[in-house]
Amino acid sequence: MVQKTKKIWMDGKFVDWDDARIHVMAHTLHYGVGVFEGIRCYKTEGGGSAVFRLKEHVDRLFDSAHILTLDIPYTAEEICQAIRKTLHVNGLTEGYIRPIAFIGEGEMGLYARSNPVHAAIAVWPWGSYLGEEGLKKGIRAKVSSFCRPHVNSAMTKAKINGYYVNSVMAKWEAVKSGYDEAVLLDTEGYVAEGSGENIFIVRNGILQTSPLTSILPGITRDSVLNIARKLDIPVKESRFSRDEMYIAEEMFFTGTAAEITPVREVDDRRVGTGKPGPVTKQIQEKFFDIVRGRDALFSHWLDVLK
Ligand SMILES: Cc1ncc(COP(=O)(O)O)c(C=O)c1O
Incomplete structure (x- = not known):
């Protein structure tokens, strides 16, 4: 089970973990059209904490979106800042960071180019993936x-x-x-x-x-x-x-x-x-x-x- 944290960043606001929900008619749920990243943050020597290669991960998120022609309604720097804030509000000093951009509800069918693009960031403690x-x-x-x-x-x-x-x-x-x-x-x-x-x-x-x-x-x-x-x-x-x-x-x-x-x-x-x-x-x-x-x-x- 994912170890829940307090807040998830959704479209610029923090919502409680359990309230970060999307509609069943969200386009991405049906067709998988979205982009995401997996990033880690580690406790560092001397009591601090740092995100590993944050910029490279966020740049890859935007490259993925560009390849898909998905317009993320934020800049890369805004997403970096939102990631730092999400870690901060959750008091997480070591764990996993999952930014995602996805298409919401509106039109149905494959085209649906007028549907809104949402962005979210969740963070949680996560040990080694393969044990x-x-x-x-x-x-x-x-x-x-x-x-x-x-x-x-x-x-x-x-x-x-x-x-x-x-x-x-x-x-x-x-x-x-x-x-x-x-x-x-x-x-x-x-x-x-x-x-x-x-x-x-x-x-x-x-x-x-x-x-x-x-x-x-x-x-x-x-x-x-x-x-x-x-x-x-x-x-x-x-x-x-x-x-x-x-x-x-x-x-x-x-x-x-x-x-x-x-x-x-x-x-x-x-x-x-x-x-x-x-x-x-x-x-x-x-x-x-x-x-x-x-x-x-x-x-x-x-x-x-x-
Ligand atoms: C298919 C695939 N290959 C390779 C990787 C490793 O990439 P990274 O080291 O950036 O996490 C990932 C993870 O993101 C992946 O999903």
Whole structure:
């Protein structure tokens, strides 16, 4: 169950958590036309708190809306400010932030271009998405029978609500089959991404991730690439096949929800030693140092809450 907080920001006002409701005739409920983000805020060294890469997340929200031709009736700076305020009124110093823009009621049918666009922001405490144990020991993943849709069917640079039906089906299938997470291949059969994560492998000492061609440009993915370069770990962004995961020395998922989650097994094959490897551990440790404000070199990624 989501751990409720007090207030949700809805169209510029704060409403009680239980009153943040929408009408059953809201267009987005029927057709999935909306955009959203997932952002985390962490307690930082010295007793403060900071949102991780807030600007990049809000910019991606607006990119998603632009791709969809959805006019969010606020500026990016207004949404950033509303996020900070929502954390503040709820007294939340660590947790998850979910901004969403969606189409309300009015006309029915697909076109409905005169319906109002609403925006909302909810925040709540949320621990590690794939489990504390998963973060430490690694999880088990399975290549999904669902593909990451063709780049011309599902826009790759947008977090559009309806697209997540495919991810939800992949996740349900993986969990029902006894695994923790799904690996989706692209329509050409190469490894694309998880149901809500990007994927990294280490092979021959090189950290490798799928190129941006057919995947969501993850902000955690970008953070990991930057961290790796700073740590002098060789990186490459190039396609790889499912069996390259089987023979990888290490593998991990990245995402705002999943953070840096090691993968210890894929398709019932042990990855490397079956334990998080040295590169994964080094990057995971650096990532948590950064989000918790223990690394001055990356302090520009933190939107410190006042
Ligand atoms: C399909 C998909 N891929 C990758 C990611 C990882 O992106 P980020 O690191 O920005 O959270 C997400 C999560 O937003 C996602 O939903």
